[in-house]
Amino acid sequence: MHPSSTWHPGLRESALFDRRTIAEIQRAAREGIYDIRGFGAKRHVPHFDDLLFLGASVSRYPLEGYRERCGTDVTLGSRFASRPLELKIPVTIAGMSFGALSGPAKEALGRGASEVGTSTTTGDGGMTPEERGHSDQLVYQVLPSRYGMNPDDLRRADAIEVVVGQGAKPGGGGMLLGHKISDRVAQMRDLPKGIDQRSACRHPDWTGPDDLEIKIQELREITDWQKPIYVKVGATRTYYDVQLAVKAGADVVVVDGMQGGTAATQDVFIEHVGIPTLPAIPLAVQALQELDMHRKVQLIVSGGIRSGADVAKAIALGADAVAIGVAALIALGDNAPEHDDAYREIGSAAGYYDDYQAGRDPAGISTQDPDLAARFDPVKGGRKLANYLRVLTLEAQTLARACGKSHLHNLEPEDLVALTVEAAAMARVPLAGTTWIPGQNGGY
Amino acid sequence: MATSAAIEVVDLAVTPLRDLNQRLHDLAAGAGPRSWRVVNPSGAHNIACGLDADIEVVIEGHAGYYCAGMNKRATVRITGTAGQGVAENMMSGRVTVDGNASQAAGATAHGGLLHIRGDASSRCGISLKGASIVVEGSIGHMSAFMAQTGAIVVCGDAADALGDSMYETHIYVRGTVAGLGADCIVKELRDFHRAELAGLLEQAGITGVDVADFTRYGSARNLYTFKIDNTY
Structure with a gap:
């Protein structure tokens, strides 16, 4: 519906210079700086919606509804770690920093994940006692900035994730704007309060895969080879990145598609760098299979996971587990309708809010303002997240049973077809009704 | 391994690095030798990383990457050269390199003293x-x-x-x-x-x-x- 009351059939909007494009040019001309925002990519890219499951039929035998057992557990880090993570569900919480998120929001992530037997992940800025206390299984990120990096926390963690990049900004560092640098955040990051703080895009003490191998050995030595070590990459040259991560000694590889969320990144970066999650999974799986490491080095996939269907499709394509970020925040209450008036007061609306960088979140989630953070109830938020994680799991199980699988990990590409030529090529499954997989013999 | 005048000597030519680091880490929990000599380091990586004890470790020779990485409390001396990231993310204590140090020396270190003589x-x-x-x-x-x-x-x-x-x-x-x-x-x-x-x-x-x-x-x-x- 056109909002203008003066519209008439003679007015034709340009497909090239549509209203959003015109508004952005006008904003850029006015402000002289690029747009920084949170959330993830908003453009359309081929995704799990473009895949369908082939349910059981004459040639396949289904399992009974919600009653017959369909396993969901996953072990992460069994390659080298003496204490791998044992998760009850294959849906984990992705790294999100204290700093980007409020303390109560981090607590709620821990509460919700622990209630259903899965893990949370720290983020840029270090580990908080609340987060450790409320997360039964906590993954500690080693990031380029090394903010709050502490060997005691390394030993307190259940797993370690070396972050090379993230899907929203492969090759980019981070930024936490000054209004989110509270006394506590500043103290944890060894920085002055209130400055616009950069997170480096390169690790300070290693520069390539051979160095990374030694770095991983150092982390193993410091933690006496107990902790699983993940390597997280943004999806770009995924085939090579995964092979190099395995060569460097990773127990687990995390591949974050371009739809993955962020707390603060340039819009041009979010929308124009990296490849979607859909093609990244087959590339990663191929890399692992060629090294005979598929299911030995576990693959966690993130970037745009929203439903149990997305979970099941990612696993069917070869992932061992998925991670959620934006969806977890929405489950906590981000973009909730009850905050609509407050969102509108700051120029947004429920369902559209993406200014996580601004620290003025009416839901009290992506903020360091104590008054805003106090609006958020971590107990209630944790319960909602647990509910959501249960639904994701139940939905994935439902689809797996329909395909005759007694464990989510028994799902396979053969259970899938694609709705579009693009999705068929990217996911490497046939276009529905055909045996055609475009680009099957193509390159990387 | 041998003990001489209350100094624990570890020869990395015959002792796996893992054994050395585990023994040094075990000191965080309690008693044990407070003075250590590591001989024949031969540029091995990750020597004496993750220490958390009031001990003295002398590495007689050259060390590879991340020697004394994330050190807490310990005093570590490398008589030769040190590879990349010596004393990276050190929290406290003291690390001395008698020779030269490679790149990223003391990267992200939070506390303590890194002294490089070269x-x-x-x-x-x-x-x-x-x-x-x-x-x-x-x-x-x-x-x-x-x-x-x-x-x-x-x-x-x-x-x-x-x-x-x-x-x-x-x-x-x-x-x-x-x-x-x-x-x-x-x-x-x-x-x-x-x-x-x-x-x-x-x-x-x-x-x-x-x-x-x-x-x-x-x-x-x-x-x-x-x-x-x-x-x-």
């Missing part, structure tokens, strides 16, 4: 978070990149792009500086800084050096606020 390569003190680094020789390019707090003392020269994008670290250089990085400027050497500098030289046991010969470098703080005028 030269340090590029990115010395990168992202420093509170530790002190004293280099008797010179340092390579991009040193103190994004350094946050703490102090770096250089008795020799500094290569190009010193202190690029730095925050509040105090950098003292006695010799020449080939070039300053983004937002790094010469700053006044006030009484506080003279006292800090003298104290660090004393801690490192360096004598015969006049603090007045040093120039202090720090952040112009123009990059502290993200705006169009200070993009590069």
